[in-house]
Amino acid sequence: xxxxxxxxxxxxxxxxxxxxxxxxxxxxxxxxxxxxxxxxxxxxxxxxxxxxxxxxxxxxxxxxxxxxxxxxxxxxxxxxxxxxxxxxxxxxxxxxxxxxxxxxxxxxxxxxxxxxxxxxxxxxxxxxxxxxxxxxxxxxxxxxxxxxxxxxxxxxxxxxxxxxxxxxxxxxxxxxxxxxxxxxxxxxxxxxxxxxxxxxxxxxxxxxxxxxxxxxxxxxxxxxxxxxxxxxxxxxxxxxxxxxxxxxxxxxxxxxxxxxxxxxxxxxxxxxxxxxxxxxxxxxxxxxxxxxxxxxxxxxxxxxxxxxxxxxxxx
Numbered sequence: 001x002x003x004x005x006x007x008x009x010x011x012x013x014x015x016x017x018x019x020x021x022x023x024x025x026x027x028x029x030x031x032x033x034x035x036x037x038x039x040x041x042x043x044x045x046x047x048x049x050x051x052x053x054x055x056x057x058x059x060x061x062x063x064x065x066x067x068x069x070x071x072x073x074x075x076x077x078x079x080x081x082x083x084x085x086x087x088x089x090x091x092x093x094x095x096x097x098x099x100x101x102x103x104x105x106x107x108x109x110x111x112x113x114x115x116x117x118x119x120x121x122x123x124x125x126x127x128x129x130x131x132x133x134x135x136x137x138x139x140x141x142x143x144x145x146x147x148x149x150x151x152x153x154x155x156x157x158x159x160x161x162x163x164x165x166x167x168x169x170x171x172x173x174x175x176x177x178x179x180x181x182x183x184x185x186x187x188x189x190x191x192x193x194x195x196x197x198x199x200x201x202x203x204x205x206x207x208x209x210x211x212x213x214x215x216x217x218x219x220x221x222x223x224x225x226x227x228x229x230x231x232x233x234x235x236x237x238x239x240x241x242x243x244x245x246x247x248x249x250x251x252x253x254x255x256x257x258x259x260x261x262x263x264x265x266x267x268x269x270x271x272x273x274x275x276x277x278x279x280x281x282x283x284x285x286x287x288x289x290x291x292x293x294x295x296x297x298x299x300x301x302x303x304x305x306x307x308x309x310x311x312x313x314x315x
Contacts, residue, residue, distance in 0.1 A: 064094070191251075
């Protein structure tokens with residue numbers, strides 16, 4: 001199924017990093033009939049409000065990018081909030097989209113759905129084959145429920161919902177709050193502020209050995225638009241770069257981009273999270289899509305955005 005540029009598309013979560021990137025990608029592709037609502041205008045955890053919105057607006061396509069997200073600290077300290085809000089958002093949007101005749105829904109999950117010790121690189125079929133990473137299991141379980149809900153609605157009702165599992169994302173509009181952010185934006189802010197203060201050293205969490213894969217959010221958004229028009233299957237699809245780096249290598253890259261010349265230290269008493277998390281992107285590649293924004297260039301772009309928007313960035 002391919003959608004014309006006059007298609008009515010609702011992007012849920014358009015003010016978040018991912019949703020904003022999806023809006024940019026859709027606009028670049030010529031889509032002009034986009035529906036968006038802020039949290040103040042539409043609380044997606046409120047079932048009645050969501051059903052009323054869908055009944056009134058009748059979008060043809062939904063991109064479900066809205067979610068309660070955060071890093072290790074946020075997931076660890078607010079588990080009830082993370083599982084409750086994400087389950088409510090997903091249930092309300094997916095059910096209302098089906099009930100109102102939406103032609104296609106794109107559900108965005110997360111690579112944290114996979115077992116902590118999954119074989120590397122991680123294939124889609126490794127889902128539910130082992131225990132999750134304890135620090136973010138609440139978020140992961142919610143996302144697993146969301147993709148399974150999409151599959152269930154497809155099987156029982158023929159609802160055209162696809163589920164994409166992105167790797168670690170970064171880019172313009174990221175969350176730079178040191179208490180709730182993911183590792184890359186947190187490092188950008190910490191090294192930037194350390195440089196301004198003239199700090200002699202910066203201490204990162206863990207021992208620096210875990211490996212992580214990073215994908216620029218604009219690459220993810222490009223994949224969303226591509227798969228919206230080129231994929232119809234029930235199987236989930238990994239969206240990643242296909243290459244990973246150690247946390248130590250990531251710190252050194254950010255230090256280089258920021259221009260911080262102090263010492264890099266590690267606090268091994270802090271949690272490391274999953275030892276390695278690299279996605280197998282063979283399924284995505286076979287569908288004809290590949291990322292384009294290399295990590296250093298992406299970090300340079302993100303740091304430039306942060307410096308320009310540091311007063312208004314989420315921090």
